Amino acid sequence: MAGLAESHDRMEARRLQLEGILPSNLGARDRLDLELRCRVCDTPAWYTTENIRYDVLLTRREPSLAKGLKCLGCNVSEQLELTAQSRYLVMSEIEEGLNRLREGLEPGKAIRYEGVEPHGADPDKFVEEELRRRIEHNAKDPAPLIRLGEHVREKDRRDDALAYFKKARELDPHAVEAYIPQIEMAVGRGDLHRAHDLLHDIARESVNWKLYVADSSELHDIEEYLEKLAELIHERVEHHGPESHHHHEEAVPAGAPAAPRVAVQAGRNDACPCGSGKKYKKCCLA
Numbered sequence: 001m002a003g004l005a006e007s008h009d010r011m012e013a014r015r016l017q018l019e020g021i022l023p024s025n026l027g028a029r030d031r032l033d034l035e036l037r038c039r040v041c042d043t044p045a046w047y048t049t050e051n052i053r054y055d056v057l058l059t060r061r062e063p064s065l066a067k068g069l070k071c072l073g074c075n076v077s078e079q080l081e082l083t084a085q086s087r088y089l090v091m092s093e094i095e096e097g098l099n100r101l102r103e104g105l106e107p108g109k110a111i112r113y114e115g116v117e118p119h120g121a122d123p124d125k126f127v128e129e130e131l132r133r134r135i136e137h138n139a140k141d142p143a144p145l146i147r148l149g150e151h152v153r154e155k156d157r158r159d160d161a162l163a164y165f166k167k168a169r170e171l172d173p174h175a176v177e178a179y180i181p182q183i184e185m186a187v188g189r190g191d192l193h194r195a196h197d198l199l200h201d202i203a204r205e206s207v208n209w210k211l212y213v214a215d216s217s218e219l220h221d222i223e224e225y226l227e228k229l230a231e232l233i234h235e236r237v238e239h240h241g242p243e244s245h246h247h248h249e250e251a252v253p254a255g256a257p258a259a260p261r262v263a264v265q266a267g268r269n270d271a272c273p274c275g276s277g278k279k280y281k282k283c284c285l286a
Contacts, residue, residue, distance in 0.1 A: 027096025029108040034089065036065070036080040043073030044083060050110055054094050057115030057127060058143050062215040063090050127151055142168035142175045143212035149181060150213075158185060168212075176202055176209040176222060183229055187236065195233050199226065 030050060037044045053064040063082075070077050082090060090111075097107035101116055117126035128151060134144040149164035162185060168178035179202040186195035202209075203226065211219065 025108075026093050027098075027100045027107050029093070029110045032090065032093065032110045034086040035083045036069070036086065037083050038071040038073055038076065039079045039081060040076050041071060041074040043071060045072045047072075047080070051112050052090060052110060053112050053114065055114040056098075057130065058147055058213060063087075063094060063111070124151075124155070140171060141212075142171045142178060145171070146175065146177050146213050149178075153181060161185075172210060172212075173201075174205055174208045174210045175212055177211060177213050180222070180225070180229075183226075187229065187233060190236075192233055192236055195229075199230060199233065202226070203230075 032049050032052070034047055034049055035044055036047050036049075047069060049066060049069065051066040053066070055064075065078075065080060065082070067078060069080050071080060093108075094111055097111050097113065100107045101113065107113065115127075115130060117123050117130075128148065131144045131148040131151065134141070135148065138144075145164045145168035149161045149168065152164070153161035162182065165178045165182050168175050169182070172178075179198055183195050183198045183202075186192070186198065206223070209219070209222075211222075214222070
């Protein structure tokens with residue numbers, strides 16, 4: 001789905017370039033003129049910006065504005081955000097800049113790309129080494145731990161992945177992205193009690209959830225995916241019993257939690273869908 005979205009963005013950017021709405025030199029500019037809106041006074045204004053940060057390893061679709069920008073209305077620092085139109089322009093710039101990098105060309109300096117492997121490097125090795133470097137540089141940041149856990153899990157190194165996710169959870173108990181893969185892995189190896197405990201812990205803290213890898217627009221998808229996991233745990237308990245330890249290590253999909261909506265139908269006084277035996281209002285709804 002992400003690839004389709006990116007292809008659509010490129011096609012739309014081409015159309016807007018032909019119509020003269022977007023510049024023709026996307027991906028090669030050193031500065032961008034953007035309309036930004038202040039979160040404090042809600043004033044929109046135009047700014048000339050440079051060094052917008054886009055982290056290829058940790059960011060999916062969200063750029064970060066350069067530090068130090070002050071609102072022209074209230075003079076408050078670092079409270080500016082992209083308007084919808086400016087965000088589209090920046091994302092188009094990023095797409096074209098990444099294309100230039102893939103083709104061995106230098107992108108413009110308006111976007112600072114981070115986490116891009118050098119030409120000829122082993123991508124997997126580079127990603128792991130770069131994320132380890134970031135963990136050493138900032139030992140209190142869960143983001144590279146979560147991303148490294150995802151990376152090594154894709155390589156079937158589940159013990160390493162579990163250790164990274166646990167460490168991220170220790171750093172921030174509200175890091176929902178550190179819980180989801182642990183729940184998936186517990187369900188996959190048949191440890192339904194562990195899966196239920198993790199699901200219960202993170203569900204009751206939903207108002208405090210923090211995202212470190214996904215952007216905020218994916219929060220609703222995460223909530224729906226956790227509902228799907230609750231149903232899956234309930235089905236496993238009904239089929240195998242609560243003491244089941246059948247091993248299907250990757251029985252649930254790894255990676256980003258973007259699943260179609262599956263609503264939990266339990267009422268407040270019904271048995272919890274996770275299979276704990278408790279009432280829903282005293283378990284995962286609590």
